[in-house]
Amino acid sequence: MEQFYEIKKIDSFKLKHIFECGQCFRWNKEADGSYTGVFKGNVLNVKEEKEKIKFQGICNCNIKDIVEDYFDLNTNYEEIKTKLRSVDDFLKESIKFGNGIRILNQDLWEVLISFIISANNNIPRIKGIIEKMSCRYGKKIEYLGKDYYTFPEVEELSKASIEDLRQLGLGFRDKRVYETTKIIKNGEVNLNKIKQIKDTNKVREILEDLPGVGPKVADCVLLFGLKRFEVFPIDVWVRRVMNDLYIKNKDETKVNKKEIEELAKMKYADLAGIAQQYLFYWKRETA
DNA sequence: ACCCAGGGTCGTC
DNA sequence: GACGACCCTGGG
Numbered sequence: 001m002e003q004f005y006e007i008k009k010i011d012s013f014k015l016k017h018i019f020e021c022g023q024c025f026r027w028n029k030e031a032d033g034s035y036t037g038v039f040k041g042n043v044l045n046v047k048e049e050k051e052k053i054k055f056q057g058i059c060n061c062n063i064k065d066i067v068e069d070y071f072d073l074n075t076n077y078e079e080i081k082t083k084l085r086s087v088d089d090f091l092k093e094s095i096k097f098g099n100g101i102r103i104l105n106q107d108l109w110e111v112l113i114s115f116i117i118s119a120n121n122n123i124p125r126i127k128g129i130i131e132k133m134s135c136r137y138g139k140k141i142e143y144l145g146k147d148y149y150t151f152p153e154v155e156e157l158s159k160a161s162i163e164d165l166r167q168l169g170l171g172f173r174d175k176r177v178y179e180t181t182k183i184i185k186n187g188e189v190n191l192n193k194i195k196q197i198k199d200t201n202k203v204r205e206i207l208e209d210l211p212g213v214g215p216k217v218a219d220c221v222l223l224f225g226l227k228r229f230e231v232f233p234i235d236v237w238v239r240r241v242m243n244d245l246y247i248k249n250k251d252e253t254k255v256n257k258k259e260i261e262e263l264a265k266m267k268y269a270d271l272a273g274i275a276q277q278y279l280f281y282w283k284r285e286t287a
Numbered sequence: 288a289c290c291c292a293g294g295g296t297c298g299t300c
Numbered sequence: 301g302a303c304g305a306c307c308c309t310g311g312g
Contacts, residue, residue: 022294115294118294118295119295120293120294120295120296120306120307121293121294121295121307121308122292122293122308122309122310123294124293124309124310125310126293126294169307170307170308171309172297172305172308173296173306173307174307176296176297212296212297214296215296216294216295216296217295217296220294235293235294235295236293237294238294280294
């Protein structure tokens with residue numbers, strides 16, 4: 001059954017910023033400027049109006065609870081931005097540019113597989129692969145005459161062979177997704193249990209043991225799947241922006257990762273992950 | 288047509 | 301610890 005919900009418009013909530021800052025892959029823009037996405041078994045359309053943000057869709061429980069949780073409405077982003085703006089003028093500028101960014105409360109399993117797929121890949125292709133994977137192995141949900149597909153559960157995805165995955169366009173990541181799925185399915189790694197582990201470094205170690213999960217993917221899983229805001233994923237864009245702003249090496253590919261890590265920790269502290277999102281979005285959109 | 292880069296990871300030296 | 305290889309696709 002279709003449900004509706006709306007909230008008053010707030011400064012730290014802009015659809016473009018939230019869905020195009022690189023944290024998620026399953027939201028698409030509609031002709032009217034609204035976005036439709038599938039997450040945690042729900043199909044949702046979100047529209048920004050003059051004074052309101054309107055949510056509507058097919059939800060598996062109360063839409064208000066789902067929206068509050070997924071969009072993290074109980075986290076005070078004004079407070080976070082105030083802290084980060086005081087770091088330096090670069091952060092100030094990037095926050096001005098992406099002031100509506102929020103870190104979503106995504107499904108850990110989906111984040112894990114999505115970011116394994118992201119390795120040495122580009123965003124349009126990543127989105128395409130995840131969409132095909134969902135069509136093939138997820139559950140169908142009909143909404144306003146269109147078919148949507150949930151991201152496959154562990155059980156569903158484990159039905160895919162390496163060859164099946166290759167057919168979907170995963171390329172050399174087929175084996176990585178296959179092996180990691182197997183490890184999660186047989187319980188060797190329990191995603192619900194790692195949520196309970198407080199020590200972020202301990203969790204990172206466990207994640208990095210999974211095929212296809214290196215330092216970058218592990219950090220993205222920590223930030224986007226486990227909301228560890230102190231984690232600072234370093235990809236080509238972040239390396240680029242950190243070099244441009246602070247390090248100023250002639251060859252950005254030669255910049256020492258440790259140097260970036262220490263810089264981020266020193267400047268952004270426990271909000272490094274959120275700072276990373278403002279910087280990533282700023283650099284990518286203005287490149 | 289051709290080349291290159293893309294939210295890196297892995298195996299090898 | 302430093303390379304190079306790696307599927308595939310969109311953009312120059």
